[in-house]
Amino acid sequence: MHMSLKLRENILRLMQKKGLSQVQLSRLAKMSPSTLHGYLNPGASKQTKIDVLKVKKICEVLEADLHEMLFGEPDPNSRSIMPQEVLQKIFEGDLRVTIHKIEKKK
Numbered sequence: 001m002h003m004s005l006k007l008r009e010n011i012l013r014l015m016q017k018k019g020l021s022q023v024q025l026s027r028l029a030k031m032s033p034s035t036l037h038g039y040l041n042p043g044a045s046k047q048t049k050i051d052v053l054k055v056k057k058i059c060e061v062l063e064a065d066l067h068e069m070l071f072g073e074p075d076p077n078s079r080s081i082m083p084q085e086v087l088q089k090i091f092e093g094d095l096r097v098t099i100h101k102i103e104k105k106k
Contacts (some may be wrong), residue, residue, distance in 0.1 A: 031058075
């Protein structure tokens with residue numbers, strides 16, 4: 001699937017989840033409505049390039065991961081592939097971490 005189509009799907013899904021209109025999202029992401037319209041309607045506008053900094057701003061507003069927004073899946077090179085909700089629960093309150101050295105068997 002073309003990246004801009006995956007981007008479109010993800011933006012629309014998250015906009016609906018948050019109850020945001022295109023005008024509201026463009027205002028919150030500090031971009032022109034026509035730029036956002038171009039991302040949501042690939043092929044229908046003259047816009048041919050995706051500005052990663054603008055998409056990153058959209059991600060901040062929609063509370064989404066940039067890699068997942070662009071490609072529809074978690075970044076395989078990420079240090080953590082745990083969902084954000086799980087990570088937040090893990091790090092609520094006090095946390096004790098223990099590190100043990102594991103000896104290799106010869």
